[in-house]
Structures are given as structure tokens and as C-alpha cells.
Amino acid sequence: MLQRRIDDHAPPTREAMREAQDIFYRHLKRVGLKHTDQRDAILRTFLETRDHLSTDELFRLVRKKDAKIGFTTVYRTLKLLAECGLASMVPFPDGTTRFEHQFNRRSHHHMVCTECGASVEFFSPEVEKIEEDIGRKYRFDATRHNFQIYGICEDCRKPPRKVV
Amino acid sequence: MLQRRIDDHAPPTREAMREAQDIFYRHLKRVGLKHTDQRDAILRTFLETRDHLSTDELFRLVRKKDAKIGFTTVYRTLKLLAECGLASMVPFPDGTTRFEHQFNRRSHHHMVCTECGASVEFFSPEVEKIEEDIGRKYRFDATRHNFQIYGICEDCRKPPRKVV
DNA sequence: TTGAAAATGAAAATCAATTTCATTTAGGAT
């Protein structure tokens, strides 16, 4: 499905990149894993994205920079990034699991068009508050949430659909 | 994964069952499909559930009532039920797609334990309001949403985990 | 009653996600 995307995200500064790498490598050290060029390249590529990427999509981007990096490594690295909080998994209504990076991103949510797949980010402090409140109420240690609103976007609603 | 579930849902009254069937059959008629015993049995079984069921889980329940109904039919019927709004798909963090019936259910959301998979329903009028507001703001015709909070439940947080 | 369109269900195909395994690499110890 087409993944048109509307948001306000800027590419990461060198600062930010460095800081994210620090987080990643501290995590690796903590769990006794090693620093490799592949992991470096994958993190780098990932941080430059703005979209919700499937593993395969990220793999294709990574391959453009280094054709020798395999799918499996991207897959495993994405898991590591999720572990240390740099990536978060977003299960999509089409059944695929997508990732977006969380570094220096405001917490946000998505409005998704069920016709064309366009997604718009939105920000809502109320949602954060609900997360806190509900966590407290049910004595869960709430760590994250997932909020998507589905609907039909203006463009898809408009045309009486000229059939070819 | 274990699907412990905590909610306040009551089994459907005969009334409710009948009304849901009406909705279903009106939908079938509208799109030119036929009324069959299998579809009847599947809808019936589905409405009696309270959980988030995978297609396979519903299939197993249906099979208890009529061993001749196949997986494929359950799969296709679930799709039809989703089309007419009687079922809704909930993409789970473990990657599976689950369904829950929406008939006579208050709109609700889920708090999911990422350790044991336990889920608690919660109700939040604010969430409905956010759906409306955001839909209006971005000129989407908002039809539904998906809100899950992830965290660690009290039980999973507690024990320092006696290893066997 | 009949015939066309649809439904069924077993089996096959698909496709993303995950694991295996032989080989290579990183990095601490020497």
C-alpha cells in the first residue's frame, strides 16, 4: 500500500545522531554484544527515515549504502533498537509490523486513511495523560501506547470516482 | 501467548443475537451474497465470545458446534463481519490479527501486559472526543480507532522470579 | 423445478517473520 506521509519531522542533526549511537552502544555493551559496521550503518539509515518502515523497506534503504548487508542483520538490529527504545513497533492494520524511530521525536499518534494509506501525525497531550491515568488505575507500569484513528481522507472522499 | 482477559462483558441476549443477525443478513443482501447455515453458526459462535480471537481460535470454537465447517469459511466470514461493523480487527503486538465483536459493546480500549499478555479493557470518553476532534481538524471522516496501552501488570512486576 | 451465481472446504500458495548453520569478525587477554 502506498505510504504517503505528512508530518513535521526534520532530519537528525549530527549531534542527535551521535547521541542515538551512544544509547545504542551502551545498550550493546550492557547485554554483551559487539559493535559492528553493519549495526552502525543500519542505525544511521534508520534515523534518517521519517516513515513507518517495514523491515524489508529498511533493508532496501540500507542496501543502497552497503549492498553487502543482509536482510537478517537488519531484522535483528531492528529488534535491538526496539529493545533499547530507539525504535518502536507499530502493528499496522494490513498485518505488517512497522517501525519508526523514537529518537528526538515527540510522542505522537496517527490518523490513517483506510482507502489510500495516507497517514498524518498528530500530537495530543491528552493521550499521554490517559496513559498515565489508566496505568495508575489498573496498577500497570505503562511504558508506551499505540493510538491510531482510521478514516477516509478528504481526497478519497471527494471524487465520485471516475471509472476507467 | 496466554490470553487472560478481564472485562465486564455479559453474554448476548436472544434479542441482541437476533439484531446482530439482521445486520449481518442485510449486509449480505446488500452485496449480493447468500444466507448459509455456516455463516449463521459462525456469527452465533462469535457473538458468544468475549475475547480477542484469532481466526484459528474462532475456528476451533465453531468446530465444537459443527465439525464440518472449515477454516476457510470462518476466515471469510470474519472478513464479512468486519465489513459490516460487527467485528473489529485488533492488530496485536505479537503480530497476529485478532477480532472482537462490536455488537452491543461499549467502545473500549485495551491495556495489555507485554509480559503475560493479560489485557484489561478500559473506557474513556476522552478518547472518543479526541477521535472527533482530530478527524475534524484533518478533514478525515473518522470511522474507528485503535488504542492500546502497553505495560507490565502488577503480577509480572512483583516476583523476583523464582527460577526452577 | 431449475440454472446461474455463490459458497464451501481441502489443499496449495503466499508472504512476512524467524531460525539455522557454516563462515567471518570483534575485541579482550596475552
Added chain:
DNA sequence: ATCCTAAATGAAATTGATTTTCATTTTCAA
């Protein structure tokens, strides 16, 4: 700098859920 072991890599195989195919059966309107 070299060695050594644990870890990483990546191609290929496996898994497992989902979806499609197709031969047969059923529904339902005329």
C-alpha cells in the same frame, strides 16, 4: 601485535499465519 573465544553475519531453510485456488455443493430467484 597476535591469539582466541564469543558473537555477528548472511544465505538459505523453516515456520506459521493468511490468502487463494479449484472442484464440488448449495442457495435462491425466476
